[in-house]
Amino acid sequence: MAAVTERSRLSDFMWPALAWIVALVFFFPIFWLVFTSFKTDADAVKPEHLFFFTPTLENYTNMTENYDYWRFATNSVITSTFATLFALAVGVPCAYAMAFNPSKHTKDILMWMLSTKMLPAAAVLYPMTFLTKNFLGIFDTHFLVILVLCLINLPIAIWMLFTYFKEIPKEIIEASKMDGVTTWGEIKDILIPLAWGGVASTALLTFIFCWNEAYWTVRLTTVDAATLSKLIEGNRAPEGLFFGRLAAVSTAAVGPIVVLGWFCQKQLVQGLTFGAVK
């Protein structure tokens, strides 16, 4: 008995300590980013100013006044929001069909969708640029960014939704059929309320992925539809190393999504572990 108590006391102490260490290790880069953003570019590279320096908001004022931060931010909000909405608008009916009326090819389709994520993005860079710039003329438009963000996140969104919908007992859907709901009513009144946690976390995750996407948003935009990823990219040392400025831009770019994630933490964890615990 004594051994059991002792061991549990040790683990009572050990696990939280370990958790703190891991959390701090993960948090450190973010902390350092924010910390550096309050240094001048000169201070940021001087070892003697590593921890002690005079904090300044210069980088932030510079960013909003000279680098048009709000335009990039607005573009990020618009493209991420609409890409998420479109991904759900397509993903929900698609996952519904596969979860409740599967054909013998459903598994193959799911695998195929996932396989599109295995294609290296760089491999289609040239055709994508050529097509959108010279052929379709939609280069650097919101429409293109939304379309691309929606399409690259659709496989993950459908997989997630499919998993959540699978958890809903088939009889409930059948009961609603007997009650005479239309397909749309079934999705609206039964499916989405029952899988609400799952739909919300899918939306949130899709939004985060869209916001953070950098490969295509940087390469398929120049000015009009450029997102925050492009702003960071644009501040990446063409004229030397401006770590203070870069840190401020990066902080302002990841800030909103960190805050959003923080507030939706519970929803997100619940949604992501939904299938696991049942």
Place this chain on the structure above:
Amino acid sequence: MAGLTLRDVRKSYGATQVMHGVDLDIEDGEFVVFVGPSGCGKSTLLRMIAGLEEISGGTVAIGDVEVNEVAASKRGVAMVFQTYALYPHMTVYKNMAFGLKQAKTDPKEIDRRVKDAAEILQITDYLDRSPRNLSGGQRQRVAIGRAIVRDPKVFLFDEPLSNLDAALRVQTRLEIARLHERLETTMIYVTHDQVEAMTLADKIVVLRDGRIEQVGSPIDLYEQPANSFVAQFIGSPKMNFFAISDLASGASTNLGRELGSDEHVGLRPEHLVPTDGSAVVEGKMELVENLGEYALVHLTTETGVEFIAKTEKPPSVAKGSTIGFSIKPELAHFFDKSSGARK
């Protein structure tokens, strides 16, 4: 209200046929029970009537209307599921009102019907609760209530009691019987429990491997089973079967005739009477289950066939002794050995 007519109803999944042409007539207001071992197709048949499974061949008509191509909600049937299948995110009231709302029924009419049904099922006090705060029995009542409010022509029950505990099962069984008496609506009920079938049904349909074995009243099935499968399925403990070599010397006197070598005789445990005189069958007593009200005596014949006799009192002889049993000739059932058909 309406009767049902099934003509040559077939169901296949790909190349596998699971229903092999079912013909059945159900009268208006009748309580029909589909019974059979698991995998016999009873639930599939019910779901085809409900409109949840496509009909691969043949026709299903409700009243005079063929419903093969009619949507589930337009067939005028209501179903009670084994797992209740209530909408977890709606209150009891909303669960019951949902179907009527879909049919765009007048809200006042919805309210009246929901309250009437709640009254009948004594769930008025739970109308504002959500299903997760109800017990299994209460949930099942709500599921039945959801069916009642739609005022269907036919009620369909898919093993509605199998998720309830034994005491509640008996009580709910009675309530369903009362409900049928009160509503006088056609009801089709699927179960694998022959006690439910015997107590509830006007008409029992025994199914095996996607075919109807026999249709008849409970007492018909008990007294005149059409074949050895039905004979064994109906009655508890199940009927004992013997070949001529298993029987005692006084068999033909007891049975009133000789048993052919191509025949089996079926003797129900409750019809075997211990005797010192001429016996139809004799066995060595292996085990006695004394249930107070009656005793189940497990025996083995000299040829090694195990059988059960249901007696009023446990036999007063020691374990291992041989006991002889007699039977009235009219209570013996004769079946063809190879086909199983009644003779």
